Amino acid sequence: MAATVRRTSCNLCEAICGVLVTVEDGRVTDVRGDEADPLSRGHICPKAVALKDLQEDPDRLTTPVRRTRDGWEPIGWDEAYTLVADRLTAIQREHGRNAVAVYLGNPNVHSLGAMTHMPTALRLLRTRNRFSATSVDQLPHMLASYLLYGHQLMVPVADIDRTSYLLMLGANPLASNGSMMTAPGFGRRLKEIRRRGGRVVVIDPRRTETAAVADEHHFVRPGTDAAFLLALIHQVIADGNARPAAYVDGLAAVTEAVAEWTPERAAAATGIPAEAIRRIAAEFAGADRAACYGRVGVSTQQFGVVCQWAVQVLNIITGNLDRPGGTMIPRPAVDTLRGIGRGHVGVWKSRVRGLPEFGGELPVSELAEEILTPGDGQIRALVTVAGNPVLSTPNGRKLDEGLAGLDFLVAVDPYINETTRHADVILPPTPPLERDHYDLTFHQLAVRNTARWNEAVLPRPAEARHDWEIFRDLGLELLRRMPRSRQKVIAGVRLRLSPRRVVDLGLRIGPYRLSLRKLRKSPGGIDLGPLQPALPGALRTPGKRIDLAQQSVLDDLARLSSASVASGNDGELLLIGRRHLRSNNSWMHNSARLVKGKPRHQLLMNPADLAGRSLTDGELVEVTSAAGALTVEVAESNDMMPGVVSLPHGFGHGLPGVRLGVAGQVAGASVNDVTDDAETDAVGGTAVLNGVPVRVTSARGRA
Structure with missing residues (x-):
């Protein structure tokens, strides 16, 4: 049979990239990006090519x-x-x-x-x-949207194709192509921001792939992002730069609630210098089109709802909500x-x-x-x-x-x-x-x-x-x-x-x-077409108004004030997750083309933390938390903030009877063997996956 080319999309992740699939004799022979797709514009990642592998995977069940x-x-x-x-x-x-x-x-x-x-x-x-x-994953996004905008899925997204200042926390869209923000080909979109003279600032405990190409990156102690965000809000208000829309209420209550969160106090908690916090607040408020975006890293921690609420408040009070280049509500063809x-x-x-x-x-x-x-x-x-x-x-x-x-x-x-x-x-x-x-x-x-x-x-x-x-x-x-x-x-x-x-x-x-x-x-x-202003008409709240002063969130600020900031005392390190472009949560490990190459399952650790524990690069270590322990190889990385270690999500295909993972290609351990099911965000119940206190010791003789 002659080869035919079919248009479809890769629906393995949130990027929904358009692809062209060549089929010959009933088999896929080629997968490539569709340049005509108005959203992805020809971009694909390695996962799209692996659609062929999923189709032909002998481990995949076909009948009950x-x-x-x-x-x-x-x-x-x-x-x-x-x-x-x-x-x-x-x-x-x-x-x-x-x-x-x-x-x-x-x-x-x-x-x-x-x-x-x-x-x-x-x-x-x-x-x-x-x-x-x-x-x-995303419950804090949805809860913040429900509280502020009246619907759990009315999530404003960064209008990155027109923004001039993009502030990102706990997000790595070069690996995810956006998450709770569908932005295929983010690398190209990031370059376009900078070509327009814009600026990209990343806050993350790891120098991620995105942070490495941003204009500015600051390490932040895991679990303290809320302090940084509250300090930004505090500073914007203190500088007289708060300019919420006429349909926004509750600014006075928010002003009072964040009064104690000065840049100096946030600096002590986060490790980000106070002068940097002041400067970022001024730059964000002064930009003609700015957007703040926070993702998994700020959602899956003990103050995830406070973080996502604060992200929205920062966008709202600087006048960037519902503004081209700020954050906007998409208008899909199916409502x-x-x-x-x-x-x-x-x-x-x-x-x-x-x-x-x-x-x-x-x-x-x-x-x-x-x-x-x-x-x-x-x-x-x-x-x-x-x-x-x-x-x-x-x-x-x-x-x-x-x-x-x-x-x-x-x-x-x-x-x-x-x-x-x-x-x-x-x-x-x-x-x-x-x-x-x-x-x-x-x-x-x-x-x-x-x-x-x-x-x-x-x-x-x-x-x-x-x-x-x-x-x-x-x-x-x-x-x-x-x-x-x-x-x-x-x-x-x-x-x-x-x-x-x-x-x-x-x-x-x-x-x-x-x-x-x-x-x-x-x-x-x-x-x-591009995103269009839709507020206040699209709001699902009473009177089509936004009330910033959500009591459940404001009440949780007292817990934040009294929380002790873990900083690796007594030999403890703080564990965070990690996302890979060539993996997809707990699956996609059956594709040889995705799992080949350098190992991606190791525990990443700063060289100073390795030396302080007499550990060496590549050594087998035991990671222990209040919930359990696991054994994995450690890898030296200058991209890690001192006192912080990183282990990717979704590995650990080693239990009896499991038919996942290319033999000899997928190693590693499940990070959720050391995350504690008793630790949740007090407001929404989200699992605390980032900022988990752990101890890392040599596993020599215990393998």
Whole structure:
């Protein structure tokens, strides 16, 4: 057969880059960037090329399997649906509806079928024990947006294509291409900022790939970013540079709350000189177009909500919210905010620790505890979808223990990983190249308004099922066990709608009045233009006003004031995470092209900290925290702030039965073996993954 070139997108990360895929004799022979894509403009990263590897991965499941005493055995789809529905229904009938829990992994928001059909199917379980990667990732972003703007997904993004001053904290977009800010080809966009005469400033405990090419980088002690941000707000107000819009309230209360956070006090906490804090505050307030952006590093710490609130407050009081070149609300072709609830906080709390829900989900840091603690409401069954919480959530060993004792576990996942190895049934969906796609999530976070429909590149094998078909059929099987009601009829209708139909309806009622037919005529995507001012009209708050003085956040400032700043006393170091361009959380390690090259799993440590512990570069060390210990190689790095060490997230494929990781290519340990599930942000319950106190000692003789 002749080679054909198909346009699609890489939906493995938030960048949603347009790609051109060459297919010959039913196999992918080439993947390259699509220059015509109005958002990514030809950019791709190595993960896009690995789409071919995912398609051809021999470890990927293609039909349902059931775990038996003798190992895994294939079963038919109908038999699998019946088994799952029978077991979940029986457990809820005997122990109550909250005895079944749900965990959703990050890849769900990258899949059209999961977004359109998963919520309806899983809502039929009527359980309050719902967990997801949100509370180990972006919950502070969403909570700050809910409090200030009235909707959990109304997240202003940096208008980096027009900004003249970009201040970034805990973000490394050269590795992520933006996160909670869809900005493919960030390196090129950064160069364009500097060509315009703009300035890029990075605050991070590690000299990241982004920090290395920024105009300015400052080390900051992990967990103290809130002090730096509050000092900026303090200084902007003190200098008379606060100029919030007329629809903003609460400046007086904020002024009082940050009065004690002088640059000198913040300097003592953060390690950033007071004069630098004053200068950055003046530069930011004086720039004609400035944007402050904080990501994982400031979210996944003990004051994550304070940090993300402060990022928004800084943008608001300097007049940069809703201004071109500042931070703006995207206007996607399908209004995602209309289809997803605005959110709520604390409507119920977790059984064991009493942590509040947000948006219908409980903090995942308590999942293991809810499984292992006996009593009324104990979790006895779990549904996981595209997630690997044993590697990606705090205290993974404790969760691993809990999963082993469940009455039933079903996973919608293409792999047998550290979590799904405990499953009774695994339902594998088709890979990205075999399914249609429209991005419902990341157009809502994109730095430019675009729209693109992607047809499947390859045909789906007859025995395979798309994820939306899995949720449709499993949902219909659950409905058969429920009494007739109006809600049952509505759920049945929703489950039977195809993703194509859902997208078409969304486009037709969206702000541009498009249709799927129009998008299919432009397979490279449609450019809908730069971000446009939308406030106060787009706000979902009472009276369409922004109240800066959110009491739950202001109350937490007292905890920040009294918190002792860990600084490596008594030989302790502070552990932070790390992101790699060639990895994707706890998966993508089956691709030889991604895992080849220099090792990327080591613990990075400043040379002075190595010497002070009589350690050498490449040595095997033991990392110990209050939660546990792990063994890993250490690597000397001048990019690390003294007193700080870094270990990447998602490694540690070493448990029995796991089929992930190219043999001999992926080593390392799971950083979540030393993160403490008892440590969470007091306001939102986010896991504390950064600023973890650890001790590092030689593992000689203990390997």
